[in-house]
Amino acid sequence: MNRLKELGINAKKAAPVLAAASEQQKNNALMRIADALMQNSEEIIEQNMIDLDNARKNGLPNHMLDRLALNFKRIEDIAAGVRHVATLKDPVGEVLSMTRRPNGLLIGKQRVPLGVIAIIYESRPNVTVDATALCIKSGNTVILRGGKEAFLSNIVLTRIMRECLVAAGLPEDCVAIVEDTSRESAIALMQLSDYVDVLIPRGGAGLIKSVVENAKVPVIETGVGNCHTYVDNDADLDMATEILYNAKCQRPSVCNAAETLLVAEKVASEFLPRAKERLDGMNVEWRGCEKTKEILHDIKDATEEDYYTEFLDYIIAVKVVSGVEEAVAHINKYGSGHSEAIVTNNYFSSQRFLKEVDAACVYVNASTRFTDGFVFGLGAEIGISTQKMHARGPMGLDELTSVKYIIYGEGQIR
């Protein structure tokens, strides 16, 4: 793992240079990257096609192949994303507060970069560029460890970005990619505590589990979303049907899609058939508790494991509950702390749900699908944190910073 240590040393060495760079200089690098991606799109697509061929031979499923694929339109979108990041406000250097203390000291709290960020992610090569753009803008150097499927795509994308950094007068080591895509290299990166300030894993439950087990560097967990929609006693059932349909079906493969429907006993017999009819249009598979099955016949049993599962597919687990109290208890037991919604007309149910559900994003009368940095107005998103430390929910540029106290004195002693 000597190569990994070398990447760590280089990233740490580049970090103060990037941290001290002006916004102008960082934006210049980003604009160059956007241009270079377009200019080199043929080479990128060439390398991506080799990745795709290999992935097909290795039997990667179709939806993964789709995530892996780059074409001219997608490269254009990636470049547009980088240009958009250039337009966002640079968080570095902002003084969040500054007060004069009784002894005359002027004490300010200033945003600074985190330092070296490591990102472990899976097959989507757009992350290589998206994440790097956000790290550069927020003054952080980044060590990328992408999946083996996108290996050649990631290599060429990283090479282009390094060239653009140099052209903008910044160290090429502001971004680097781990060439070894073995499981061991991921674990070694999780343990590179002398060089990595924060690790952001972007992937499924397996990656998160490995990070909890192995990481020795500080981690921001992202991604796993076992989200619920709870239809309360006093819900508008038309609204509830549309919210459920949207949360489950609009894009089931993403982390903010609904996985379990909870429905209050009083409205279950009216709501469940309507909801099922609506979701039948997308051939959603229903898995229900005993009470659900008394209303909807011919559906599968929901197992204990189903309630813990992020299906990411046209499958929904259902449970009939007595009311908001049981709904909250179920969510806090089985949920992953991502996004949770109640549909209700009742003021006290809404307030109780907002207060007691322990999750990053808690919704009243809206689809969980809105959990997203752009929708929330952050201007960008490097991931959705499901942990409580440092950042929770969608993470934008501010969440990629730390603070430093700056203190102006006139000779004060204690």
Place this chain on the structure above:
Amino acid sequence: MNRLKELGINAKKAAPVLAAASEQQKNNALMRIADALMQNSEEIIEQNMIDLDNARKNGLPNHMLDRLALNFKRIEDIAAGVRHVATLKDPVGEVLSMTRRPNGLLIGKQRVPLGVIAIIYESRPNVTVDATALCIKSGNTVILRGGKEAFLSNIVLTRIMRECLVAAGLPEDCVAIVEDTSRESAIALMQLSDYVDVLIPRGGAGLIKSVVENAKVPVIETGVGNCHTYVDNDADLDMATEILYNAKCQRPSVCNAAETLLVAEKVASEFLPRAKERLDGMNVEWRGCEKTKEILHDIKDATEEDYYTEFLDYIIAVKVVSGVEEAVAHINKYGSGHSEAIVTNNYFSSQRFLKEVDAACVYVNASTRFTDGFVFGLGAEIGISTQKMHARGPMGLDELTSVKYIIYGEGQIR
């Protein structure tokens, strides 16, 4: 380790109850604790005296015995501290920002407790109460793992606090203490990831190292302070002498005391003899580089290891540097990212030092001894974070919270 898991389960079960408690109810518990500490001071002192006897037999050094000792005055101070925490603003529930998005969603960012906090600390039994009071006020349940020297003191203090919580209508499991003070129990607590949301280790370099090696729960590192005072070319040497004297000698055993003096070449021959004379009053031992030794004869050599060392004693390492650039490089290499000071009359030196030194607190013309939650106006302090994630520098009640997005909709779908 079944007992530890039981503590984890209980703390996690109590967490939502405490999170939902009103500020009034939490303050009521705190006032009861303050009263009960005073009422039970004889029993506390009795148990503390057994701890002291045992510690003396085990050869605990005098300064550690002093930290361990409780007497009526100290218990009074601890109780006063708890009453002070009751007067502080409850951070829980505060909405930091709330905006209406183009689609009509009202999205707010609300402070919530972290959940279950674990604290591993060493011989001072006052931490048992101080830390618990801050956790209760911020709505967090706490699992304490104190040192074996304070075992009986901690047990009685925890019992009293648990009784007061119950009397205030809160779960006794809002605070619990690990009765096993072995190294294994500390490691097991660091790995209790199903129950502990955040671990705050309070101790020396050995504890921090063990945490980095073993922790599987999110950690906020605190404490280690290898702090520098840099005297610039353009410094007011009288001011520099007093700042150095204060930073080194006012209380050398604490984390914000100076450990290394850096002095610019141009002023070294004038400054060093003056500084030495001033510090000789406290019999400070000097360890210098070659250039220092050319000016101050008869002092020890400073080794590479000395520059890395937090002496916590009347010892100072000295290095003559060419100017602010070398000073910053030295600090960023050897420092622990705690508190760093420059003494200068030069505007650009001050700005450069503030910008480039990578530490929680960076001072111009003031003693590093001011790094403290009370001095900074936080109203309290549970520790001083030396990491960049979540919190950096002195941590008060706000730093013991996370956030939750609360979203008010009217049926919005994506």
